Every structure is written in C-alpha cells, then in structure tokens.
Amino acid sequence: MPRCQGHYSNSFLLYLFASFFICLKALGSSMSNGLNGHYQCAETELNSTEGELFLSEAFKVILEEAVHKATDVKEKVCEWKDPDQLRDVLDLELRDHGETHQQLLQRVRDVAKHSVKTNHPRFFNQLFAGVDYHALTGRLLTETLNTSQYTYEVAPAFVLMEDVVLRKLRSLVGWAEGDGIFCPGGSMSNMYAMNVARYWAFPQAKTQGLWSVPRLAVFTSQESHYSMKKSAAFLGIGTENVYHVKVDESGRMIPEDLEAKIVHAKSQGAVPFFVNATAGSTVQGAFDPLDRIADISESNGMWMHVDAAWGGSVLFSKKHKHLVAGIERANSMTWNPHKMLMAGLQCSVILMRDTTDLLMRCHCANATYLFQQDKFYDISLDTGDKSIQCGRKVDCLKLWLMWKAVGSQGLANRVDMAFANTRYFVEKLKKREGFQLVSEPQFVNVCFWYIPPSLRGKENSADYKDKLAKVAPIIKERMVKQGSMMVGYQPLDGRVNFFRMVILSPQLTQSDLDFCLDEIERLGRDL
C-alpha cells in the first residue's frame, strides 16, 4: 500500500475560496436582476447564469437528500406509500404551464424522499448497493457532457477510455487480446453473446434469417438468469429451444446433465451451438464448474459463454478468483461492474476472446451518415457499429474514474471485504435459533429461512411448508412499511420462500449485519 500524504489543508483552502467565488458570482447575478428580478420564469428557456444557479441549488438538495441522508444508518431505507398516496404526494401530472424554481427544487426533494435508498447500508435487496463517490462523480460528468459513444468524432476521450477499460478487464480474465463492448445491462450483454455465437456458427443467419439454418439449441442451468430465455425469445430462437440443465443443491450446473441434454437435443434434430455457464447465480450465488463445461463445449464445437454479471468481480481477488477457474477457456463473458464493484447502474460489459472482429461483422450496418469512410482520422476508432444500439450512453467513465481512485488493489479489497462480511453474517446466523441456511454460501448471497417460534420443531407437519412460505412475505411487508431495511425473498425449485441476503457494500458494518438478524426476528417472532 502506498503511503498517503496529508494534503487536506490545501484542498480545504481551495474549497473555501471556491465557495466564496460562487457566492460572489451569485450575488452579482442577483443584483443584475434588479429589485423585481425573478429567478426563473416558467415556459422560457433559462439563460446560462440562471441555469447554472439552479443546477447548483439542486445539487445541494441532491447531496443532502440522496447522498447524505440516504447513507445515514439512522435514516429510513425507504418511505413506503401506497401507490395512490404516492401519486398524490408527488403530483405527477404534467400540465401546459411550467413551475417556479422553488417548486422544482421541492420536487427534487420529494422524489428523493420517496425513492428507495439503495445507497443505504441496510439495503440488501438487489445485486447492487452502497455508493462509490468516485464512480458517482464519473456519472455526473457523463450526464453533463451528454455525448454518445459511437464515434471518435463526438466521444474521443470515451472511445479510447472504453478500449483501455475493456482491455484491462480482459487481462483479468486472462485474455491478452480480444474484443468487447459496454451494454445497457447484463441481459443485453447476454443477448450480444448469443447473437455473436449464432453469427459465428451460421453467418448466413444475419442476412437470410433463421429459416436458412437448422433449429438451434441453447444450454443453460436451471438456476441461470432469466435473460437466457428472454434472449432466445428476442433473437427468434424460441424459449423451448433453451435446454435447462440440472443443478446440484447449491445451484451449480451438473456437467453430466449438460452432456445428456446435448445428446437429447441432437436426437431431436436441433443443433447445439451455445452453452451459458453462470458465475454467481442470481439467487444462490452459485458458480458453475467452468473447466468441465469448457471441455464439453469444445468437444461439441459449441460457443461457451459465461454469465458472470454478478460473480465476475471475483477476478480482482487473489483469494477468491479460483471460483471462476477455467473462465479463460470461454468464448465470451458478461460482467456487470455496477454490481459488486459499485460502479453505478448501468455498467455492464460483454467481453470476447475473439480476435477476428466477429462483434463488428455480426452487428455492423455501415450507416453512411455516422460512419463515413472518408474521415480524416483512423476510422477504426468509430466503434459504434459493433453495437446494436445507435446512440449509446457512455458507461466507461464511471468505472474508469473509480478504478483510478482506488486502483485494482482497492477493488480487490472491496471483493475480499464482501466475502469476509458474508462469513461473519453466516457464522452469526448459524448460531441463532430460528435461522436456517438454504445452502452453504459459495459467494456473498446468503439464502436462509427464518422460522418463527410457532413453527420450530414442526418440520414434519403437513402444513409446515405452506406456513413457512408465508413468513418471508409478511416480514418483508413489515420491514418495507417501517423502512428499517430491505432484503429480498423468493421460492426456488420446490423450496418455499426464503430470504436472499446480498452482502456487497464495503460501507456496511458488522452492526448492520447483526441488525439484520435482530430485525427479522423482531418483525417475525409473532408469526
């Protein structure tokens, strides 16, 4: 670890000066508006001085409501309102005439107040949580610069930056060369993989459609993400051509069943072309055995994709990257730095081992108004035609700035800390009466039942499962209405509703984890 130099005093002085400068500027603007000067007149365009002042004031509201309070453990995670109440509070209707500056600032405050605080240390509800202040800075800059990622012409810094970030991510996978692109979310990244695999196997599908190729078969585990089904439907392959491979109790794909399913599909006349392995499944956090799956993919001439949207970040950690051993043998992978790394929604990449420009060849349409061939710079920098989008948000800056801020080592620490916090939580949970693991966690998802006193020791009653199934939804309702914490639940493959605790934010403390167990007990002990 490098030594950190004290430089607070300097930056603090700069900060003071800057504050006074803005105040003086605002004062000048106020005076020039005269005695009857109004700040903003509805239905007119703001001039730049008014606009900047509004932005500055709104930023303060955002900082207070959506950052400061939102990360304060003493504040609520959410402020539940029934939809009808919430509609009234927010006054959502859009009208002919505009509103004043003060009204708009109040709206910013109201929206923040009635939004779920995903930045809160007690938000465990999704595969994202917490706030990274550097990534957030990158996001604010991205929004302000408002450009599209398609050409070097309008996004010079971001074209180069995307390339560097993708290359660095690939190097963690073990790919010295390759390709990739940022996509709007993991489902889209998975769709890209399936489409590129199809093009690789049957390039004529791009031009002539699926009528020119045999029926295709996709393989993925029973506990893989639902985007596999969505992808198959959207790409015209059909959900019934997705073969769901059995998993073990922890949710890992059983390779022998993959082999059997491939044989089965072939016997039905389908052509197996795509295997999706999961690294970090959505519910149990399971890691499929990648090396075994790679063997099977290779021997069947199939494209192997790894949906590591959730689990990919273990690649940063020396201690935990064994979970994805073999990933370098895959053809492509999905990885969402907006999840465990906290880059902010949305930050998802599809990475590929291919060096033959498959991504571009598969997706290009050569629009002449955008990708002119007679530009004065190297047009290989116009990477937009690799995408199925036209305009494409800049998603690399937030990850890049965060990475610059904490280094690969800082990101590795983040991953290791999440595992350590999970271990802590699991040990505590195991010692508590009334808490029961669904399976031993491999990752930072902890799946467990809370069994209220009335159900303990009654595992053999006929209605035990029905009663247990109702516990998590009621506790969830109570926690949301009180705003004390948020954690998800679901049934899975014959196992009735259980909680899925997701432990990722380095901002949560052991006391937040203790609180979680206490709170579930408090909310559910009467059930």
Added chain:
Amino acid sequence: MPRCQGHYSNSFLLYLFASFFICLKALGSSMSNGLNGHYQCAETELNSTEGELFLSEAFKVILEEAVHKATDVKEKVCEWKDPDQLRDVLDLELRDHGETHQQLLQRVRDVAKHSVKTNHPRFFNQLFAGVDYHALTGRLLTETLNTSQYTYEVAPAFVLMEDVVLRKLRSLVGWAEGDGIFCPGGSMSNMYAMNVARYWAFPQAKTQGLWSVPRLAVFTSQESHYSMKKSAAFLGIGTENVYHVKVDESGRMIPEDLEAKIVHAKSQGAVPFFVNATAGSTVQGAFDPLDRIADISESNGMWMHVDAAWGGSVLFSKKHKHLVAGIERANSMTWNPHKMLMAGLQCSVILMRDTTDLLMRCHCANATYLFQQDKFYDISLDTGDKSIQCGRKVDCLKLWLMWKAVGSQGLANRVDMAFANTRYFVEKLKKREGFQLVSEPQFVNVCFWYIPPSLRGKENSADYKDKLAKVAPIIKERMVKQGSMMVGYQPLDGRVNFFRMVILSPQLTQSDLDFCLDEIERLGRDL
C-alpha cells in the same frame, strides 16, 4: 403565461447559509482527522464526510468545465487531439494503486476539457444538442438514487412516473389508452416494435422460434434509420428480408412502391408483417405519408410502426404536428425526447396503441426472484417484465422534471423555435453564393453543399462530382481541428458528400447560424 414571482433573495440567502454549513462541516471533519489527517487515502473506502466533500468539489469542476465553459460561445466546441496525443494527455492506464483527491479532480477536468461540447451553441453535428438545466438536474438525481426501474418495490416513484409520462406522450399521439416503455435508445425501441409485431402476428415465435413461422418480410424506406436492418438481423429475421421502399427526392416513402414491394415479397413466399414509416428521417428530416401507409398496412393486415425518434416531438406543436397526420393509426411508435426536446441521452420510448398487454406477454419471463406473485402490493406495478432488460435505468425522471419546469407549452415553444431558426438559416443560405440546398427542408435538418469558388459554374465538368465530394470532409477536418463548430456530412443515394445542419437547440442564436455560413465559407473558399 403564469406570472413569475420574485423570490431570488430568499433562495440566495438559503444558498449562503448552505455554503457556510458545508464549510463548517468540512472543517469539523478536517479537525477530527487530527494533525496528520489526510483527505483521501488511495485504496481505502471514503467515509461519507470525505465522499460528500469530494463530490461537492468535483461538482464545481463539472459545473465550470462541462456546463459554464461548454456553453460559452467564445470557447471551443472541441479540443482536437490525435488519438496518440490524447492517450498521453489523459493517462488512461489503470493501475494497482489509487490516486489522490487532487489528481482525481484534475482527471475530471482533463476528461471534460477533451470531450466534445455537445452543449455548445455551435454543435450541430448530431440529432441532439444544447443543455436543458432541469433535465440535467433530473439526470443527476437519477444517477445519485441509483435504482432500477423494474419493480415498485425499489422504484416506487419512478414506476408511477413512467406511467404518467408514457400516458401523456400517448395522449399527444391521440391514444387514450395503450402501452409503452422507456428503452435505451431509438434503435432498441424500434427492435421492441418489430418483436412485438412478430409476437402479435405469430405468438408461437416466442416459444418455438422462427422455424415455426413462415419467412417474414419487413418494409421500410430507403432513407429510414439503419436500426431497421440491425433489428432484422438481431431478431433472426435477416437483413435480406427487409424490403427497402423507394423515396421521393425529399426522402419520403413512395406509397405506390410500398404496395409493389409487398406484392413482390408475397410472390417470393414471404409474409409481410411489419411496415416501418419514418417521421423525421435521419439525414433529410423527411416525413413519410403516414395516412397512405396506414391504408396499405391495414389492407394487408400488417403492423404499422412509426420511427418518430427524431420527428415525434412535432406532436407538441399546433403549427407543425400536421407533419405526422395519421400517426394515431399506427400500432406503435418510437420517440426520443433526448433529441429535439433536449431531455438528455438516453431518453427513448416505444409507445403502443395495444390494450391487450402484448408488450408484457411478448417479453415476460416471470423471474420468481424479482416478480414474486405474493407481494403485499398490486403486482401489476412491477412493470419490469415488459422489458427485455432486467436492470433498467430510470429514464423518465429527466423528462418529467423538464416537463414540470416548462410545461407542454414550453416544449411546444422549443419545437416552434427550432423550425423558426431553420427558416432563418435556409433563407440566409439561399441568398449566399456558393451554397446549394440538396432539397427543400421539411423539418430542422438542412442539407446543403458548399461549392467553393473554384467549382462554381463547372457543374457540367466530368470531375465536378468527384471534386465536390472532397469539399465537405476537408472543411469538416478544419473546423474540428480549430474547434470552431461541428456539423456533419454524408453522401446519400448518388448525391455526393453534403453537409447536414441540425438546428434544434433554443440556446443558439441567429448569430450562431450566420457564423455557420461564414465559417464554412472561410474554411472552404480555397478549395
């Protein structure tokens, strides 16, 4: 117009107080760090006080570099660097160890400096430009709240808000009922339309794939957006099953040729199921004759989609909405408020007339971990399964806040102003020697050649076209390298490279438009 009240003084006092409050808080934090207190240590997580201070300082840099200077007509539109130079300046490489706070603020400044200023009054290069300060506020709040649009549980305000915004947009189309969703860009919205149309015509395609349905045919004009081809490729329909319908000189689809192409496709054994009409084509800004196309779609039992990504905003204007007369007869439309309305990238919707829940039925996959059926609230509010994405960015807030700020009337004014500025520019252009329109503009795209003195009067020379084709690229290179303005060019259907001027931002003045003509002349008169 409502009267605006003067309330500047109050807000200014509040602002002063807030500034001092933040300074005091920072001072406290500094002191608590002790004499050796450092502001940010690389590779460690920021605590909330440090994080908020960093955010505040970074915001000031963003405001100065990406708003204040970026909108200043005296500053450059872009700061051209060759890729190798730019890589050096930005120091893009990602390393093991993190950086100090001051270094990171400098990086924010550097990225802003070397990005294209799409907010600048002389940026005419894409179908977006300018800045709306209210929309930008909505975007900053969206990023800070960092949630996903899929469930009422984690996005209560935004689920309701999306519904209101979509309903209001539909009402402008003339649809009292219907459906819709925000998508990551217009290309994706167009893909949604094609997929829903396919499901509507052949629902078995979702489950059994395209092998269960006859070969499908898509119809779109020669000057429609390239996303139609990308959609057909991605959805497994194939680019060769896209029939390109002829256009008139202004770029409008010729209905008689649509009929002929449908007959032709049928004769080849294909099933016509989808017509895409364009409202505001990308290059010429052409509006296809929607009523005629609706007649043809209806009589052939086809789904009619309107790609109004660019032109849809004319619906706000009483004066100009005749351009999309008949749009209410379509089955679906794409509309990008991030273009003419300036909502910020990305803000795109697919709107549908359907009231049978087609969008949900077509895309749903019923993930049990997300869309639990035993939630305590009305689960019809969990609209995420309408999407092909899983996590989905909140794109409604920026549009909603902007709309609240200026009202429908303000947005109408914005559209009318763009048309008026375009008229001004066209009249000026027509009076200038050496400027020649490609076609009479219907919208706010102005396509024209600049003919340098050396080529004037030589229209009949054998090499005239070859020489003219080289003019726009050279002028473009010069303007980018000098950073004086940005405007696009392209060839089109036998017409050699011409400029496409896009006039949309209400922040540009007539002097910016005069400048554009002067500048092209200045940069090109020696050619």
